[in-house]
Amino acid sequence: MSRSENYFLPDFSHIYLESAAKEYEFTNLCLDRFSNSKVVEIPDYKSVFNRPGQDFQTQKRSMKLILAVKKPPFIYKGSNMLQDGGFRNFYYNTPILNCLYNCDYCFLQGMYPSANIVVFVNQDDMEKAVESEIKIRPYLDEPLMLSISYNTDLLAFENILPMTRLWIEYSKTQPDLNLEIRSKSTMFDSISDIESTDQVLLAWTLSPEKVVNKNELDTPPLIKRLKAVQKAIKKGWRVRLCFDPILLYSDWEKDYLDLLNQIKSEISFNEIFDITVGVFRMGQDYFNRIRKTKPESKLYYQKYINDAGVITVSQSDREAVEVFVRENLSGFIPEDRIHFWD
Amino acid sequence: MHFLILTALKAEALPIIEVFGLRKDSKTHLYQNNNISLLITGVGRDKTKERLQNLHQVYSNFDQTIVVNVGIAGGNPHQTKIGELYRVNVIFDEENKQCFIPDILCRHPLTELSLTTVAKSVNKDRDCFTGLVDMEGSVIFREMSRYVPLHRLVFLKLVSDHMDIDDWRRIIDVTGLIAKQIDLIKSILVSLDHHVLTNNVILSDKVFDMIQRGASQLSLTETQTHQLMEWTENYIKLTENDLERLAPYFIKKPNSKKERNHIFESIRELFST
Numbered sequence: 115m116s117r118s119e120n121y122f123l124p125d126f127s128h129i130y131l132e133s134a135a136k137e138y139e140f141t142n143l144c145l146d147r148f149s150n151s152k153v154v155e156i157p158d159y160k161s162v163f164n165r166p167g168q169d170f171q172t173q174k175r176s177m178k179l180i181l182a183v184k185k186p187p188f189i190y191k192g193s194n195m196l197q198d199g200g201f202r203n204f205y206y207n208t209p210i211l212n213c214l215y216n217c218d219y220c221f222l223q224g225m226y227p228s229a230n231i232v233v234f235v236n237q238d239d240m241e242k243a244v245e246s247e248i249k250i251r252p253y254l255d256e257p258l259m260l261s262i263s264y265n266t267d268l269l270a271f272e273n274i275l276p277m278t279r280l281w282i283e284y285s286k287t288q289p290d291l292n293l294e295i296r297s298k299s300t301m302f303d304s305i306s307d308i309e310s311t312d313q314v315l316l317a318w319t320l321s322p323e324k325v326v327n328k329n330e331l332d333t334p335p336l337i338k339r340l341k342a343v344q345k346a347i348k349k350g351w352r353v354r355l356c357f358d359p360i361l362l363y364s365d366w367e368k369d370y371l372d373l374l375n376q377i378k379s380e381i382s383f384n385e386i387f388d389i390t391v392g393v394f395r396m397g398q399d400y401f402n403r404i405r406k407t408k409p410e411s412k413l414y415y416q417k418y419i420n421d422a423g424v425i426t427v428s429q430s431d432r433e434a435v436e437v438f439v440r441e442n443l444s445g446f447i448p449e450d451r452i453h454f455w456d
Numbered sequence: 457m458h459f460l461i462l463t464a465l466k467a468e469a470l471p472i473i474e475v476f477g478l479r480k481d482s483k484t485h486l487y488q489n490n491n492i493s494l495l496i497t498g499v500g501r502d503k504t505k506e507r508l509q510n511l512h513q514v515y516s517n518f519d520q521t522i523v524v525n526v527g528i529a530g531g532n533p534h535q536t537k538i539g540e541l542y543r544v545n546v547i548f549d550e551e552n553k554q555c556f557i558p559d560i561l562c563r564h565p566l567t568e569l570s571l572t573t574v575a576k577s578v579n580k581d582r583d584c585f586t587g588l589v590d591m592e593g594s595v596i597f598r599e600m601s602r603y604v605p606l607h608r609l610v611f612l613k614l615v616s617d618h619m620d621i622d623d624w625r626r627i628i629d630v631t632g633l634i635a636k637q638i639d640l641i642k643s644i645l646v647s648l649d650h651h652v653l654t655n656n657v658i659l660s661d662k663v664f665d666m667i668q669r670g671a672s673q674l675s676l677t678e679t680q681t682h683q684l685m686e687w688t689e690n691y692i693k694l695t696e697n698d699l700e701r702l703a704p705y706f707i708k709k710p711n712s713k714k715e716r717n718h719i720f721e722s723i724r725e726l727f728s729t
Binding site for chain 1: 545561602
């Protein structure tokens with residue numbers, strides 16, 4: 115049964131509005147955008163988002179919007195699950211919790227008890243926290259790299275709230291700030307009028323069409339993501355390509371080779387800033403939490419190793435992926451611009 | 457799906473009992489017919505809590521159950537009409553100030569309102585209460601959310617008064633009020649009846665029983681039993697084969713822990729191949 119079938123209410127049929135979030139600009143924008151939604155006022159966003167007894171995958175069929183005011187911390191140091199791409203002052207923040215997409219391998223379904231989307235409307239507080247952190251970053255001769263799309267796909271949300279636009283514009287006022295905006299969306303058009311800046315790295319996750327169809331529910335097809343990449347490059351943006359995760363199944367090499375060949379034929383690797391590569395990995399707590407819900411995806415029933423609390427594929431499989439990527443990108447992009455998760 | 461309908465009063469239950477042809481089970485006190493069960497909880501927090509805390513002794517099919525609370529409620533005079541049926545989207549507990557939110561994921565035809573659960577009937581300061589007021593909602597939510605996920609908790613409230621009666625017992629025709637909306641209540645239940653709302657299950661009851669009996673025969677530890685369940689799930693998800701090959705391992709009772717562990721390792725090997 116597809117999510118859009120008539121049985122379920124449309125996404126954002128309900129907006130849960132934290133009392134403290136009233137009167138913020140983002141709140142008004144959302145309420146205007148979804149003027150037919152039922153608005154339910156709540157004392158605290160956690161009274162909806164953190165309720166016990168929620169079913170993440172069933173909620174995905176009718177996601178609700180929660181508007182809330184974020185309390186500190188507003189910025190976090192990057193975890194070992196994230197790829198820093200060579201940036202030593204690597205941080206992330208969470209303007210939005212959860213994602214419009216529903217990828218099988220996504221850690222969010224284990225991280226959060228709810229599939230509902232939380233938008234934190236107090237952008238100013240997040241910006242101030244970034245400014246404070248810039249001043250005390252460990253490597254003062256390097257910029258602070260902030261991933262703003264870590265617990266969501268921020269660009270996919272752009273036609274609902276222009277948050278990506280605001281962050282990009284904000285970065286231009288902070289010379290020591292770089293942004294990584296990772297996405298699978300094709301919403302580049304909604305920010306294409308902004309003058310490009312080297313402070314912002316637009317990163318697209320690319321997967322073979324078979325993986326997109328099977329494991330990346332509700333995401334745009336590969337061909338449309340490639341078009342968005344092409345447009346971004348043409349407009350002068352720094353673009354990162356992410357093959358992360360590369361999923362291992364029988365004949366994965368063939369599908370990923372086809373993917374790389376398709377990219378080679380449509381995009382000049384000289385114009386790519388860098389590439390990040392990773393395999394399926396997830397903190398064991400998240401993995402076990404997802405596994406308990408008996409998910410449909412076969413990903414959660416395969417053999418993995420537990421590497422210091424991280425559920426992932428074997429070392430030999432990781433090496434096979436690295437060899438595969440290096441061999442097939444050799445001559446197209448310098449090796450030091452390919453970053454592997456390990 | 458199965459439906460477990462909860463009402464506070466027998467007068468509320470009567471039209472439901474009639475329309476679904478429910479019969480009372482004298483042992484369990486549940487009214488039942490096919491996939492519908494009904495329990496009368498009694499009025500107020502304490503009675504409701506007590507009945508629901510003992511419910512697991514007489515009802516167990518929660519994996520496939522939608523819990524529906526049907527009952528009368530006081531309504532804010534500016535927001536509600538007497539005799540109208542409403543769907544509750546948030547419950548405030550007046551006593552402990554907690555807030556409970558059922559997940560409304562499926563389409564329905566009703567106007568949604570908030571519900572405040574109070575300890576005593578409200579007949580003054582009625583404008584302080586928006587939406588609806590009852591005496592059981594928050595307790596039902598708290599007790600039943602232990603058994604079913606939040607999208608399978610449904611609160612349907614019919615406005616019997618505008619909080620202008622000092623004692624709920626003076627509400628004259630509760631049965632008549634519910635009876636007038638029984639077709640709507642029935643149509644809502646029918647519309648919710650969809651397998652997509654059930655819990656995900658990988659092991660059928662038959663396979664689950666086989667593993668349990670096997671684990672008992674082999675005297676497996678709790679951890680080993682858990683691992684065996686997990687391997688079986690992996691095997692079924694990845695191969696979609698049946699488990700005939702597993703049965704021979706459960707025939708012989710091991711004479712020692714060493715032998716048990718040996719058999720357990722053989723099962724592990726079977727699943728890895």
